[in-house]
Amino acid sequence: MSDQITLRRKVYEVLETTEKRSKLSSIIDIGLVVLIVVNIMSVVLESVESMNSRFGILFEYIEIFSVAVFTIEYLMRLWVCPEDPIEGADKNPRLKHMRSPMAVIDILAILPFYLTYMFAIDLRFLRVLRLLRILKLTRYSSAMTMLLDVFKEEASAFFAGFFILMVLLILAASGAYLAEHQIQPVKFGSIPAAMWWSMATLTTVGYGDVTPVTVAGKIFGACVTIVGIGMAALPAGILANGLATQLNRKREVMAEQFRMALQDGNIDDQEADAIEELRKDLGVSVNVANGILETVQKNKIKTKLHFCPNCGESLSQYAKENV
Structure with a gap:
């Protein structure tokens, strides 16, 4: 149990802004920022018919990889949120975290992808909602x-x-x-x-x-x-x-x-x-x-x-x- 708590604390210090910032934290932050920017460019360029017909497969691979990373990020933040001094003081820290603005933005960033495959109807407007991922930059911009x-x-x-x-x-x-x-x-x-x-x-x-x-x-x-x-x-x-x-x-x-x-x-x-x-x-x-x-x-x-x-x-x- 203590090993689990120690591991959770270490992951929390890597993902969240704490006093013990490491090089790994900076690398992960930069990687996520780059991935968000690539996503926004992908969504914008995908709306151009000539670009979509030429690089459609590449855009699809970017989308799948991004959703996988963002999903893992969301689950990891949900797992480590009890380590947060504010959310951890709540009776149900994970529920409190899920209601926080940044957690809502995180779930909105991946929701269009899953809804597209869950419903057997044309939900192309949901793909445009991927532009909401730009709000994820809020976490990395003071x-x-x-x-x-x-x-x-x-x-x-x-x-x-x-x-x-x-x-x-x-x-x-x-x-x-x-x-x-x-x-x-x-x-x-x-x-x-x-x-x-x-x-x-x-x-x-x-x-x-x-x-x-x-x-x-x-x-x-x-x-x-x-x-x-x-x-x-x-x-x-x-x-x-x-x-x-x-x-x-x-x-x-x-x-x-x-x-x-x-x-x-x-x-x-x-x-x-x-x-x-x-x-x-x-x-x-x-x-x-x-x-x-x-x-x-x-x-x-x-x-x-x-x-x-x-x-x-x-x-x-x-x-x-x-x-």
């Missing part, structure tokens, strides 16, 4: 991971923005219908038909294939366009604020690590290795990390200047008492 964290944390704000957009969409379509349905019964003959114009106008795309021709319709369309500018900026603002918050959190984590390392006045080799590993995990560049270190060192010097080196009392407080 930027994409941070973006998903933003969507998760700002879900309520995005939902509120989406709700407002839906309300405005219906109101804009209703107004356009009232102003234009008699003049343009084909394009604005109903509120659902007018929704195409209202969506294109609210999102400031403005295809131009459907436009108001009445005076009331043009005035109303101009108002909708102005409102649409604000609506287009709303999700962008939420996303930008969320990304800024995530970046500040990462920098604060780096700063705290530097503060702990500088408690004795210098950073030894072991602390430097731990900081470098943390920097890579957080996706912080070397220049940004150096800037954070300089800021922490300056703040540490300023703090020392405000306290007596002998007794440790605040010099500013001493100055106030003797004024």
Whole structure:
């Protein structure tokens, strides 16, 4: 039993991002990233008829090999998930893992292949779903991971923005219908038909294939366009604020690590290795990390200047008492 646990722990450290990263872990990560990229290129090129007829067998071999690797990866991650400090604390860690976003992405990456062979009907649209495998790159990209964290944390704000957009969409379509349905019964003959114009106008795309021709319709369309500018900026603002918050959190984590390392006045080799590993995990560049270190060192010097080196009392407080 202990050997099994030891083996499971070793596999966990190879597959997942831990402090004990080895060369094997890096090789496996790079191999999986390359395989995902090859898969995406294969799906895209397969849609070209001339390429599919010429390299169809090669695309099929790539698909079979990829599904085999991704299936093994999914089963291995499901096996080692009890070693995870968060999922392992749950009563049913494997069920918790299966419900996690990355596990759902992993299963969606292989599901189209198995469904194609399970059902005796034409499910070519399922093959297009193989493009979802690009989401597997999220595990190996700190930027994409941070973006998903933003969507998760700002879900309520995005939902509120989406709700407002839906309300405005219906109101804009209703107004356009009232102003234009008699003049343009084909394009604005109903509120659902007018929704195409209202969506294109609210999102400031403005295809131009459907436009108001009445005076009331043009005035109303101009108002909708102005409102649409604000609506287009709303999700962008939420996303930008969320990304800024995530970046500040990462920098604060780096700063705290530097503060702990500088408690004795210098950073030894072991602390430097731990900081470098943390920097890579957080996706912080070397220049940004150096800037954070300089800021922490300056703040540490300023703090020392405000306290007596002998007794440790605040010099500013001493100055106030003797004024």
